[in-house]
Amino acid sequence: MTRVQARRNAAWFLILLMFAVAVRWRDFGNPAIHVDEQYYLLVGDRMLHGALPYLDIWDRKPVGLFLLFAGMRLLPGDGVLAYQLVATLCAASTGLIVALGARRLGARPLGALLAACAYVLWLSFLSGRGGQTPVYYNLLMAAGGYLALCLPERARRREIGAIIVSGAVACLLAGLAIQIKYTPLVEGAFFGLVHLWYLHRAGARVALTVGAAILWGALGIAPTLAAILYFEALGPAAFDTFWFSNFASIALRRGYPASKIAARLAGTTAQLSPFILAAILARRFSDRGEALAVCLAWLAAALIAFAMIGAFFDHYALPLLAPLAMIAGLALGASRLAQGFMAVAALALAAFHLSTERDYRAGIYAAAREIEAHSRAGCPYVFAGDSALYVLAHACVPTRYAFPSTLAYAAEQGATGTDEAAEVRRIIAGRPPVIVTLDAPLSPWNEDSKAVIDAALRRDYALALSQPREDERLLVYVRRGLPARR
Incomplete structure (x- = not known):
């Protein structure tokens, strides 16, 4: 050269x-x-x-x-x-x-x-x-x-x-x-x-x-x-x-x-x-x-x-x-x-x-702040949405299957080496302080896993935050009985 x-x-x-x-x-x-x-x-x-x-x-x-x-x-x-x-x-x-x-x-x-x-x-x-x-x-x-x-x-x-x-x-x-x-x-x-x-x-x-x-x-x-x-x-x-x-x-x-x-x-x-x-x-x-x-x-x-x-x-x-x-x-x-x-x-x-291509960072950081506020009560669970929330909220992860689509979507059903719905039940049994999901799926739901989440949300959780995410909304639920975020 x-x-x-x-x-x-x-x-x-x-x-x-x-x-x-x-x-x-x-x-x-x-x-x-x-x-x-x-x-x-x-x-x-x-x-x-x-x-x-x-x-x-x-x-x-x-x-x-x-x-x-x-x-x-x-x-x-x-x-x-x-x-x-x-x-x-x-x-x-x-x-x-x-x-x-x-x-x-x-x-x-x-x-x-x-x-x-x-x-x-x-x-x-x-x-x-x-x-x-x-x-x-x-x-x-x-x-x-x-x-x-x-x-x-x-x-x-x-x-x-x-x-x-x-x-x-x-x-x-x-x-x-x-x-x-x-x-x-x-x-x-x-x-x-x-x-x-x-x-x-x-x-x-x-x-x-x-x-x-x-x-x-x-x-x-x-x-x-x-x-x-x-x-x-x-x-x-x-x-x-x-x-x-x-x-x-x-x-x-x-x-x-x-x-x-x-x-x-x-x-x-x-x-x-x-x-x-x-x-x-x-x-x-x-x-x-x-x-x-x-x-x-x-x-x-x-x-x-x-x-x-x-x-x-x-x-x-x-x-x-x-x-x-x-x-x-x-x-x-x-x-x-x-x-x-x-x-x-x-x-x-x-x-x-x-x-x-809209910018959703404000909603993601708002969700992370909500999660971090309850981090002392245990590991949150991102069922569907953004796995970056664990990093941004400095939170522990409740499952080795932390990529949301792995347990949440039908495309992965039977392909993960575990019973997806059973793993979701195990996570819910640990009573996560926060559950994050979407109001509509990016891909068809794993209906067995979704049924477990829906039952838990109806029974034990209240919606604390809703933020736009593409054509859906990112929903953050907090377990009832936890103190409100200051």
Whole structure:
């Protein structure tokens, strides 16, 4: 890298960081962006108090994700702003790699920078404006993808050693990403295979190629193997719980109606349409067809990962953005059509999201104050709503199944390894001082669990607070007989 390139890259990073801050500024400190990241923060917080994922607080995500959030929870504050600032830094850093990848494909500097800005902006459009997992691990996968784009040139130069090192780094990065979410496994496998192909093209001997494959595979699996060995060392019961949580329980979840899946796919495809158009136009602006083919193959691997789970939430498409944006950079630097469509789409989507994504932080903090006022009487129970309330209220958690949908919604019924309604009855038997729920579900209720809650609320609780939450209302009930909050 020349000094001029280093200065340009530093300038691009500063531009992208300022742009990312501008895009994400309105949500800084907002604990109610998305239910997922609230729970990741809660698990990270509990880990710092000695809790073990799966055994003491249950979820399906890899333990590396919770270690990441535990680390961010060590930063000053309640953890909310901390994870959002780290996410912003990751978004800007990934944007820089997108720009470098677009340049590697032959994009003009303007197209590369526009592609990077589009990456940062579209994160927010696809529910990545806070701390969804791809906001963090896209940085690792984009770096691995960039290394893959360098392979055609390295193979032509017969740089066998450089390809071996590149493969080791790419597979290790993918292995770390897999410990944030398991779906990058597909892209990681692609990184390994494409490195093997170009190692062969560079003229490596068979024995060296086999040795490199073993090394890369070991590096890719090492983080997950470390997690497996850790829980195995805790004993058979702990390992069985870990294995069920991470690998078996997902197959027991109920599917979503075809109409809902179709609507999600249509919405996601529409939002990605500017990238799709730019990608279609890209070939005519590229003189590096082999690198472009590698990027398209990477995109195909990311599409397979997107389709694997089958739920098709919009944020599941976030890993598609890095390869799509790199490819789009070719057209964004040379095509007025691509530039215009991207600009119009950005303005339209920004207007839509700004008008529909309301800020509920005031209601969440009001609920947290109500909970904290009664914290000496025992652990509150968030049956449905925001798990961030436990963190914000500095409250204990009455169940290892603290993610509200786990016990409250029908999609999880029979998929958690416990009798959900029986667990709710156990919690209610502990007489929580506060119960939080919603007046209408975000997904169909688990009727057995809901019946337990309804009976308890009618018998022993009085409504203390009602706050808007999306199209529903967040309801905070306080056990009768407790003193009113001052």
